[in-house]
Amino acid sequence: MTKDDVEHIAALSRLRFDESETNSMIQDMRGILRYIACLERLDEVREQDAQTGAGPPGSAALRDDSARTELDAEEALAPAPDSSEGHFRVPKVI
Amino acid sequence: MSLCDATASELSRLIDRGETRPSEILLATEERIGAVENAIGSYITLDLEGAAKRANALETRPLPSEKRSPLWGVPLAVKDNICTKRLRTTCASRMLENYVPPYDATAVERLEKAGAVVVGKTNLDEFGMGSSTEHSALGETRNPWSRGRVPGGSSGGSAAAVAAGEAVVALGSDTGGSVRLPAAFCGVVGVRPTYGVVSRYGLVAFGSSLDQVGVIGRDARDCASVIEAIAGPDGRDSTAPRAPDSPGGRSFIGGDLSGVTVGVPYSFLEEGVDPDVRAAFEAALEDLRVLGVKVESVELQDPSYSVSTYYILADCEASSNLARFDGVRYGRRSDAETYDELVTKSRSLFLGPEVKRRIVLGTFALSAGYYDRYYATAVRARSIIAQDMSCALEKTEFLATPTAPCPAFKMGERLGDPLTMYLTDVFTVGPSLAGLPAVSVPMGLSRDGLPMGLQIIGRPFQDFILLALADAFLMATGHNRVIPPIVKTRGKGDSNGD
Numbered sequence: 055m056t057k058d059d060v061e062h063i064a065a066l067s068r069l070r071f072d073e074s075e076t077n078s079m080i081q082d083m084r085g086i087l088r089y090i091a092c093l094e095r096l097d098e099v100r101e102q103d104a105q106t107g108a109g110p111p112g113s114a115a116l117r118d119d120s121a122r123t124e125l126d127a128e129e130a131l132a133p134a135p136d137s138s139e140g141h142f143r144v145p146k147v148i
Numbered sequence: 149m150s151l152c153d154a155t156a157s158e159l160s161r162l163i164d165r166g167e168t169r170p171s172e173i174l175l176a177t178e179e180r181i182g183a184v185e186n187a188i189g190s191y192i193t194l195d196l197e198g199a200a201k202r203a204n205a206l207e208t209r210p211l212p213s214e215k216r217s218p219l220w221g222v223p224l225a226v227k228d229n230i231c232t233k234r235l236r237t238t239c240a241s242r243m244l245e246n247y248v249p250p251y252d253a254t255a256v257e258r259l260e261k262a263g264a265v266v267v268g269k270t271n272l273d274e275f276g277m278g279s280s281t282e283h284s285a286l287g288e289t290r291n292p293w294s295r296g297r298v299p300g301g302s303s304g305g306s307a308a309a310v311a312a313g314e315a316v317v318a319l320g321s322d323t324g325g326s327v328r329l330p331a332a333f334c335g336v337v338g339v340r341p342t343y344g345v346v347s348r349y350g351l352v353a354f355g356s357s358l359d360q361v362g363v364i365g366r367d368a369r370d371c372a373s374v375i376e377a378i379a380g381p382d383g384r385d386s387t388a389p390r391a392p393d394s395p396g397g398r399s400f401i402g403g404d405l406s407g408v409t410v411g412v413p414y415s416f417l418e419e420g421v422d423p424d425v426r427a428a429f430e431a432a433l434e435d436l437r438v439l440g441v442k443v444e445s446v447e448l449q450d451p452s453y454s455v456s457t458y459y460i461l462a463d464c465e466a467s468s469n470l471a472r473f474d475g476v477r478y479g480r481r482s483d484a485e486t487y488d489e490l491v492t493k494s495r496s497l498f499l500g501p502e503v504k505r506r507i508v509l510g511t512f513a514l515s516a517g518y519y520d521r522y523y524a525t526a527v528r529a530r531s532i533i534a535q536d537m538s539c540a541l542e543k544t545e546f547l548a549t550p551t552a553p554c555p556a557f558k559m560g561e562r563l564g565d566p567l568t569m570y571l572t573d574v575f576t577v578g579p580s581l582a583g584l585p586a587v588s589v590p591m592g593l594s595r596d597g598l599p600m601g602l603q604i605i606g607r608p609f610q611d612f613i614l615l616a617l618a619d620a621f622l623m624a625t626g627h628n629r630v631i632p633p634i635v636k637t638r639g640k641g642d643s644n645g646d
Binding site: 086093 | 249501
């Protein structure tokens with residue numbers, strides 16, 4: 055984990071760090087990644103038993119596809135920092 | 149004993165006999181909050197006015213006892229990452245400091261329908277990310293047993309509130325141990341139900357394949373009453389397919405435990421476990437044997453694999469889930485000329501350091517060139533860990549470990565060392581990865597007078613049977629009947645002592 059890595063990941067995450075935050079992030083990440091490297095051992099030892107696939111056991115429940123009343127636009131927009139005429143408002147994008 | 153120190157089932161009996169009523173129970177709880185809240189800080193937001201209206205409304209429409217839930221009129225605290233309509237829900241983040249949800253979480257809606265009275269919203273590690281509640285951006289929560297120590301986390305406010313009599317039961321959320329760990333540190337009961345029995349609608353997402361709404365109470369019966377009220381399918385969460393199995397003939401309450409088997413992975417205790425925790429755990433196993441339980445040794449994968457797997461998966465999911473906090477739809481916004489700048493500035497200013505650390509780790513583990521090495525490996529490891537626990541639970545009906553390797557640690561002690569903080573969860577992340585129900589019950593006090601927790605893990609959907617075993621243990625040992633010193637002093641109006 056280098057300074058370039060942290061800057062790249064920060065950009066992907068839409069975060070910005072100053073120099074001291076970047077330095078402490080590098081130290082923290084190095085320690086955590088060193089610890090979690092133990093998983094590579096588990097995988098090698100037991101790879102033949104592993105089943106890929108995300109999520110815990112159990113099936114998903116589907117509901118009937120029927121119309122129901124949920125939030126209206128006004129309620130959904132109420133917590134927004136800025137809105138106008140039934141829409142979220144942001145600075146010019148294009 | 150004050151009404152606010154009773155269990156919900158005791159209060160229900162008093163209500164049945166006409167010896168108390170919801171407004172009187174609430175008043176006792178308010179008095180306790182007045183006496184201890186400044187010293188403990190369980191709550192981010194109190195809604196005593198709303199609670200009083202609710203208690204009075206219940207009294208104007210009394211129900212016959214057979215139609216009343218045991219939670220009718222019972223003061224409830226709600227972790228502040230669970231949405232409450234018209235009551236701000238902050239996730240202990242500056243990002244959501246002023247967020248007022250337009251809807252109730254399903255769990256809250258169902259508890260209010262059962263007659264529970266929401267007293268307020270409790271403190272947590274920001275977005276549920278932490279083991280001590282020190283990562284809250286909106287205040288400090290102290291352990292009611294020793295104010296220099298953490299209450300555990302991330303549902304630290306909920307556990308402290310129940311321990312100190314500031315609520316009778318509480319909702320928390322448990323991703324990797326966030327209900328069980330603070331329950332252990334604060335000397336109360338904390339349950340993580342089977343993944344999929346409680347709807348997460350209205351629970352602010354952290355790691356969606358792991359998050360569960362959990363329950364904190366003073367005994368196992370109260371926790372069972374809450375789960376009974378909140379569990380079951382909900383059209384608004386497709387990952388909540390069904391309620392737990394009914395205990396049927398296996399409700400051990402007052403019954404014989406002979407034939408019940410509990411597996412213990414003794415290798416977990418070989419290093420890194422505090423001697424007091426180890427001694428209390430051995431004593432708890434002996435208490436179970438006296439009740440007729442057969443305690444057997446089982447082999448499980450080293451728990452360091454679970455910790456590693458958990459922190460990769462949870463943080464990958466968090467990095468995706470928290471992308472929604474962009475300063476556009478809700479939360480706070482920073483001024484900026486462009487959209488990109490608005491998003492980056494808002495997130496950088498209003499998300500806290502631990503949340504950023506998790507987002508960075510998760511984004512890194514999902515990024516091009518590292519995905520297979522970290523995320524895909526963790527997914528495979530998760531299936532190995534789940535199979536491993538499932539095999540063990542074929543041999544024995546339950547598994548038991550300490551909830552945490554140590555009692556509550558001192559405030560600030562682990563704050564500068566994220567990895568050491570993560571290792572507090574060493575015993576709780578396994579059941580989370582496997583989607584299993586698990587409960588932490590008090591198992592006595594350390595030499596320093598701090599509570600310690602026994603974790604019992606059950607088979608999927610056997611939540612009520614798990615709680616029946618927990619109940620039998622607590623009825624026999626009384627470990628949940630010990631009251632924190634602050635309640636003994638300040639609870640009686642002595643504002644000098646704690």
